[in-house]
Amino acid sequence: VTGARHRVVVRGARPADGARVASMVKALAVSEGKAPGRFSSADFARDGFGPQRRFTCLVASRGPALLGYAIYYPAYDAATPSHGLHLLDLWVEPDSRDGGIGSDLIKEVVRRCRDVGGTWITLHVRRRNAARALYARLGGASLRLLFLAIEGEAFTTLAAE
Numbered sequence: 001v002t003g004a005r006h007r008v009v010v011r012g013a014r015p016a017d018g019a020r021v022a023s024m025v026k027a028l029a030v031s032e033g034k035a036p037g038r039f040s041s042a043d044f045a046r047d048g049f050g051p052q053r054r055f056t057c058l059v060a061s062r063g064p065a066l067l068g069y070a071i072y073y074p075a076y077d078a079a080t081p082s083h084g085l086h087l088l089d090l091w092v093e094p095d096s097r098d099g100g101i102g103s104d105l106i107k108e109v110v111r112r113c114r115d116v117g118g119t120w121i122t123l124h125v126r127r128r129n130a131a132r133a134l135y136a137r138l139g140g141a142s143l144r145l146l147f148l149a150i151e152g153e154a155f156t157t158l159a160a161e
C-alpha cells in the first residue's frame with residue numbers, strides 16, 4: 001500500500017513515535033535558526049509518557065509516515081479564572097505543507113482543550129514567522145506581551161538567594 005492511499009489522521013502520539021518526533025523537534029529548532037538541540041526519544045518517553053508528564057504530543061500521520069506534530073501542556077489564567085492549553089511546538093514536514101495539516105493539528109488541540117473544560121489556547125510566534133498568517137486566519141490575536149526567561153546563571157543565583 002503506498003502512502004498516497006492513506007488519509008492524514010491526527011492522533012495522540014505513542015512512545016514508539018519518539019525517534020520521528022525527536023527528529024522533527026530538531027528540524028523545528030534548525031528552521032528557527034537555533035542549534036538542533038538534544039531532545040531524544042528517551043526525553044520523549046520520560047516527559048511525554050512517564051509518571052511526571054510534562055507535555056502531550058499529537059502527530060499527523062499518513063499510514064506509517066509521520067508528517068507533523070504538536071506539543072502542548074496545561075495552562076491557567078487566575079484573572080479570568082479559566083484554564084486552557086499552551087501550544088509549545090507546531091511542525092509540518094516541508095513536503096506536506098499547505099494542505100491543512102497544520103490547521104488540523106491546531107484544531108485537535110483546541111477540541112481537546114474544550115473537551116476538558118478549557119476555553120482558550122496560547123502560543124508564542126516569532127514576529128517574522130510566516131505562520132502568523134495561519135494563526136491570524138484561525139483567530140489568533142496578539143496579547144502584546146514580552147516573553148521573558150530567567151535561566152542559566154540568573155536562575156541558579158535566584159534559587160540560591
Ligand SMILES: CC(C)(COP(=O)(O)OP(=O)(O)OC[C@H]1O[C@@H](n2cnc3c(N)ncnc32)[C@H](O)[C@@H]1OP(=O)(O)O)[C@@H](O)C(=O)NCCC(=O)NCCS
Pocket residue numbers: 028031090091092093096097098099100101102103104124125126129130131132133134
Ligand atoms: C506553520 C506550519 C506548521 C503550517 O503547517 P501547514 O500544514 O502548512 O498549515 P496549513 O496548510 O493549515 O496552513 C498553511 C498556511 O501556513 C502558513 N505557512 C506557509 N508556509 C509556511 C512556512 N514555511 N512557515 C510557516 N508558516 C507557513 C501560511 O499562512 C499558509 O497559508 P497560505 O498558503 O494561505 O499562505 C508549517 O508551515 C511549519 O511547520 N512551518 C515551520 C515551523 C513553524 O514555523 N512552526 C510554527 C512555530 S510558532
